[in-house]
Amino acid sequence: MDLEYFKEWVYKEFRIDLKAYKPTQLHRRILSLMSRVGVNSVDEYIKLLKEDQQQREKFLDFITINVTEFFRNPDIFNDLKKKIKEELLPNNRNLKIWSAACSIGAEPYSIAMILEDLAPGGRHTIVATDIDNGILERAKKGEYSEAEIKNISKDQLNKYFNKQGEYYVIDKKIKSMVTFKRHDLILDRYENDFDLIVCRNVVIYFNQDIKDEIYKKFHHSLKKDGLLFVGATESIYNYKEFGFDKASTFIYRKV
Structure with missing residues (x-):
């Protein structure tokens, strides 16, 4: 399988840099996708992706790791809520937050609910980004299945969701707090002056050089004493090299 040729085609077609991904995992994922649709070569698969919009969407969804849920790892989210309450809100009632690779x-809606619980009526800015335009359109709708809201308390469900058929739809107030944009963590420029950056369960798929570059950019994008919240399998062992202190197990503070 000519993986290099396929990477070049994906970059030209989708502007996604697959060279940043760990090669063994990437190769396995692509072979799995090809096997599912019954193609045996890169050329066949490229032809399929050119002609079949549904397969294009499946490829993007599979490659960009769209696995998420509200308050994923609730104990860790409770720790974040405590840090927001004790460290961020006392200094600034109008926080600027980035939810990177938001799927x-x-x-980002979980963060919005936390802010509304802690400081109702605040004029916070939550920027939510992802590489996948299709998934961003779904995010903007704010419609979720029962499985996706399993970590939401009954009080929050009543307060922030409306049941419509088989879906739970985010309240307009919470939805209005979040702005969705397309952004590539590897290729695009980063905004600055964030109080909090949330990026979880994404960089584990990238090679070490790309990871290090992303952490450096996150540091630059945060305000002094701003927080970086990462996933439950993503401890940054060399965090001091990037200018962070450890605020908690999965939360790092810019120094």
Whole structure:
């Protein structure tokens, strides 16, 4: 399988840099996708992706790891809520937050609910980004299945969701707190002056050089004493090299 040729085609077609991904995992994922649709070569698969919009969407969804849920790892989210309350809100009632690689929106909406619980009526800015335009459109709708809201308390469900058929739809107030944009963590420029950056369960798929570059950019994008919240399998062992202190197990503070 000519993986290099396929990477070049994906970059030209989708502007996704697959060279940043760990090669063994990437190769396995692509072979799995090809096997599912019954193609045996890169050329066949490229032809399929050119002609079949549904397969294009499946490829993008599979490659960009759209796995998420509200308050994923609830204990860790409770720790974040405590840090927001004790460290961020006392200094600034109008926080600027970035939810990077936000997938279907569960993560930025979780942050919005935390802020509304802690400081109702605040004029916070939550920027939520992802590489996948299709998934961003779904996030903007704010419609979720029962499985995706399993970590939401009954009080929050009543307060922030409306049941419509088989879906739970985010309240307009919470939805209005989040702005969704397309952004590539590897190729695009980063905004600055964030109080909090949330990026969870994404960089584990990248090679070490790309990871290090992303952490450096996150540091630059945060305000002094701003927080970086990472996933439950993503401890940054060399965090001091990037200018961070450890605020908690999965939360790092810019120094």
